[in-house]
Amino acid sequence: MQSSIGKGFQLFPFLIILFVSLCLSHVCWIQVRANSVLNSTDESRSTDPFLLSTSLPVDTAFKFPSALPVIPSDKSDFGKGRIDLGGLEVIQVSISTSTSKQVWRTYEGMGLTIYQPINLPPSFFTLGFYAQPNNRQLFGWVLAARDVSGDSLRPPVGYIAVMNTTSMIIKQDGPAYFWQPLCPKEYQAVGLYVTTSPLEPSLSQESISCVRSDLTEKSEADTWVWGTEELTISSMRPANRGTEATGVYTGTFSCQRPNFSPPPPPLFCLNNTRFGLSSMPSKDQTSLLFKTYSPWVYLHPDEDFLPSSVEWFFSNGALLFQKGNESNPVPIKPDGSNLPQGGSDDGLFWLDYPADKDAKERVKRGD
Numbered sequence: 001m002q003s004s005i006g007k008g009f010q011l012f013p014f015l016i017i018l019f020v021s022l023c024l025s026h027v028c029w030i031q032v033r034a035n036s037v038l039n040s041t042d043e044s045r046s047t048d049p050f051l052l053s054t055s056l057p058v059d060t061a062f063k064f065p066s067a068l069p070v071i072p073s074d075k076s077d078f079g080k081g082r083i084d085l086g087g088l089e090v091i092q093v094s095i096s097t098s099t100s101k102q103v104w105r106t107y108e109g110m111g112l113t114i115y116q117p118i119n120l121p122p123s124f125f126t127l128g129f130y131a132q133p134n135n136r137q138l139f140g141w142v143l144a145a146r147d148v149s150g151d152s153l154r155p156p157v158g159y160i161a162v163m164n165t166t167s168m169i170i171k172q173d174g175p176a177y178f179w180q181p182l183c184p185k186e187y188q189a190v191g192l193y194v195t196t197s198p199l200e201p202s203l204s205q206e207s208i209s210c211v212r213s214d215l216t217e218k219s220e221a222d223t224w225v226w227g228t229e230e231l232t233i234s235s236m237r238p239a240n241r242g243t244e245a246t247g248v249y250t251g252t253f254s255c256q257r258p259n260f261s262p263p264p265p266p267l268f269c270l271n272n273t274r275f276g277l278s279s280m281p282s283k284d285q286t287s288l289l290f291k292t293y294s295p296w297v298y299l300h301p302d303e304d305f306l307p308s309s310v311e312w313f314f315s316n317g318a319l320l321f322q323k324g325n326e327s328n329p330v331p332i333k334p335d336g337s338n339l340p341q342g343g344s345d346d347g348l349f350w351l352d353y354p355a356d357k358d359a360k361e362r363v364k365r366g367d
Contacts, residue, residue, distance in 0.1 A: 062139035086273030087149030112226035128191010128252030142251035155205035156181035183210035191252030306366030317354030
């Protein structure tokens, strides 16, 4: 009678052959699947059962883990959902299934979906479409605008065919056509119009609007959203940025064709000609925002350097040093009124602890 070990050795070659056969079958199935996908680049996703059964992250709208705070009413315009930029009132349209419709989608790489804003409030018009990668939940916005001066917005007089995807070998929901509005004199385009038809879009203002030139500023490509060797989609931002800059993000995107000449005319962002503080949060609103969104910071019990308020640091011996006169530091006033004003970070001034050793150690440990 054979031992169990002997029987095991007899079965071992059979198990190896079975395992190899299964692996080869699986590899062949994957290869056939890959070939079928590559050979169906012109088919719509609606005809592909595999893709139909695959849910993408972008198909789910992002939700905050808890309810957002209710901003208390105030005399300021903060939290009201709209801002007057100087004859042009804008609102932020959060992209969702109720405020936008899907226009086009590609599954190449991480994929991309383009949305058209819809169901805008009365008298508000689209400035451009929104684009987002498929690999994250739907979460974005675009600005829509209302003409409050009578001549801030105008419909386009034509379109420039910027790009289409008909010749691109990618998995897509049919071809996409990217159109840039051709605006009247003294008006600029701030976004693109996208269709799945080669027919030029309507010239009505309900399709897309051009903005008066003085209400726009130069923009530039910002974050890479999606692309191939033939096409790059990027978000846009004001070219001039800073504390005194007046450019306004629009949430729209640009379309670039590498090594293509001549390039299409530039797209613009908006310009806040009413540059002021009316839309900034009040003290009470700011306090609520800090209480809601400020992070909790936990310090180790043996930590030597603990936090303090700026006023406490100034009142407890903080010194202002100047390059070339390091031996004569100046005590900083509690309100900071004797600190250098304006200018840039040129390295001519800096702050340091008190010169006295005991005072220095005390200030290091914070309040």
